[in-house]
Amino acid sequence: MDSRRLLTILLAGALAWSLFSVDWDRDLVHPGGFGSLADILAALFSLDLSPSFLKVALSASWTTVAYATAGLTLACAIGLPLGIVASGSLGRGIPARLAGMAAVRLMLALLRSVHELVWAWLLIVAIGLSPMAAVLALAIPYAGILGRIYAEVLNDVPEAPLRALRASGASEVGVLLYGRLPMALPDMLSYTFYRFECAIRSAAIFSFVGVRGLGYELQISLDDLLFEQVWTLLFFLVALVVLVDLWSSSVRRSLTS
Amino acid sequence: MASSNDSAPAIRASEVGKVYGRKEALSRVSFTIHEGETVAVVGPSGAGKTTLLHLLAGIIRPDSGDINLGGRALAGLTPGGELSRLVGVIHQQLDLVPQLSVLQNVLAGRLGRWGLARSALSLAWPHERETAEKALDRVGLADKLYERTSRLSGGEQQRVAIARLLLQDPQVILADEPVAALDPARAADLMGLLAEIAGHSGKTLVSSLHSIDLVRKHFSRLIGLRNGGQLFDLPSADVTGDMMDRLYDLRGIEGVETFQGRDYG
Numbered sequence: 171m172d173s174r175r176l177l178t179i180l181l182a183g184a185l186a187w188s189l190f191s192v193d194w195d196r197d198l199v200h201p202g203g204f205g206s207l208a209d210i211l212a213a214l215f216s217l218d219l220s221p222s223f224l225k226v227a228l229s230a231s232w233t234t235v236a237y238a239t240a241g242l243t244l245a246c247a248i249g250l251p252l253g254i255v256a257s258g259s260l261g262r263g264i265p266a267r268l269a270g271m272a273a274v275r276l277m278l279a280l281l282r283s284v285h286e287l288v289w290a291w292l293l294i295v296a297i298g299l300s301p302m303a304a305v306l307a308l309a310i311p312y313a314g315i316l317g318r319i320y321a322e323v324l325n326d327v328p329e330a331p332l333r334a335l336r337a338s339g340a341s342e343v344g345v346l347l348y349g350r351l352p353m354a355l356p357d358m359l360s361y362t363f364y365r366f367e368c369a370i371r372s373a374a375i376f377s378f379v380g381v382r383g384l385g386y387e388l389q390i391s392l393d394d395l396l397f398e399q400v401w402t403l404l405f406f407l408v409a410l411v412v413l414v415d416l417w418s419s420s421v422r423r424s425l426t427s
Numbered sequence: 428m429a430s431s432n433d434s435a436p437a438i439r440a441s442e443v444g445k446v447y448g449r450k451e452a453l454s455r456v457s458f459t460i461h462e463g464e465t466v467a468v469v470g471p472s473g474a475g476k477t478t479l480l481h482l483l484a485g486i487i488r489p490d491s492g493d494i495n496l497g498g499r500a501l502a503g504l505t506p507g508g509e510l511s512r513l514v515g516v517i518h519q520q521l522d523l524v525p526q527l528s529v530l531q532n533v534l535a536g537r538l539g540r541w542g543l544a545r546s547a548l549s550l551a552w553p554h555e556r557e558t559a560e561k562a563l564d565r566v567g568l569a570d571k572l573y574e575r576t577s578r579l580s581g582g583e584q585q586r587v588a589i590a591r592l593l594l595q596d597p598q599v600i601l602a603d604e605p606v607a608a609l610d611p612a613r614a615a616d617l618m619g620l621l622a623e624i625a626g627h628s629g630k631t632l633v634s635s636l637h638s639i640d641l642v643r644k645h646f647s648r649l650i651g652l653r654n655g656g657q658l659f660d661l662p663s664a665d666v667t668g669d670m671m672d673r674l675y676d677l678r679g680i681e682g683v684e685t686f687q688g689r690d691y692g
Contacts, residue, residue: 331525339510347550348546
């Protein structure tokens, strides 16, 4: 018997054994858990749509979108130049440039390897609970992610037009401006829009470190077991993501047609 | 064969050779091309035509021999600005940037002369727009100025490439099978345009192509390549049908049955 099959059997056995150690009657769902689940589902059909609460939800959505927009804008402003350097588009002949490229790649990896919530904790400790801390906490890891993707997209464009630009006398910066960037732009834009959706989700979660927005209201409603309000807030979150998606596809259409 | 021309020759190649692995793509090719000459490089696939044109354009470097452009050694010319004023290249494949407007693709021909700031600003506020308009008018695309390049047909895109070359304004135009991707009528049209532009501005034109009719119509001189060697170099009137037959004869072409490697054209 080969070792791979042996491993499969061992793992399957471990799984089966672990199932026996669960106390199916008591441990799995806490008493009354099914009752709350029913309450939660029932609330789905009696959403809180009172004008006063809609106002709260709308204002919270606006705050969340504002954090996401500010964070992502800053992330683009940092990520684009870093991505260009990391892609090696500015020429990679000289050892100094190659070293710079490696350094920027390492920096991008450091930025994005820490989650935005952790950045938020660190920044709130460092600069206090302010909107700036939330925006920076979002911008730092997102700059790392965007920079890395931008670098990849810039490297993936077809070579022939770039060679033609060089042959007509363009410098590497000229090739970047007239070749790489225009060819990479549709992909870069569509990925940035996708990241905008993610930024909205992340901004909503920032309530855990005390930042206002959709997540903050969600937490208050959950604490009071007001599931009608919870569902309303969740639908606002879904609506935001759908709106961003519609916006993104309309921009992409205008770029490709 | 050249006209009486006392200035430095536009191109002088002496004993030029290029080796890829074990295959000799080009061996001991020598010729002198004077300013304003129109020269066709003919020969079967794999004869070394593309290799020769890439060597003349400075895209690749020869393994042996020397190339002079306008009396200066090609090896000593800095790529970019200096070289781009001497030679411009048109390829068989479309190598424009599809996302840019026709205007910006044409203006890219000026990048060798423009500084960084001007190149960047011109993307928003096109610089030398009138020059580009004139060039597009010459290739018959004046109405496509602001069109996205990806929307143009293959033949139209090749015309945009010629307009870009007009803005680059090199002394020598090198064309690597510029009409291979076009149907015969459009090929004839485009070759006529290229020859007319070269003739009108007294530029030297060196092009590889397969159509014998087009060669005889537009070129004053033929260089025949076969297996990387020079079979003949004659005024086109002196090239006989028999010579062309021998040039394209499949028998005796190195590895014609087994050749599966890259096409060195």
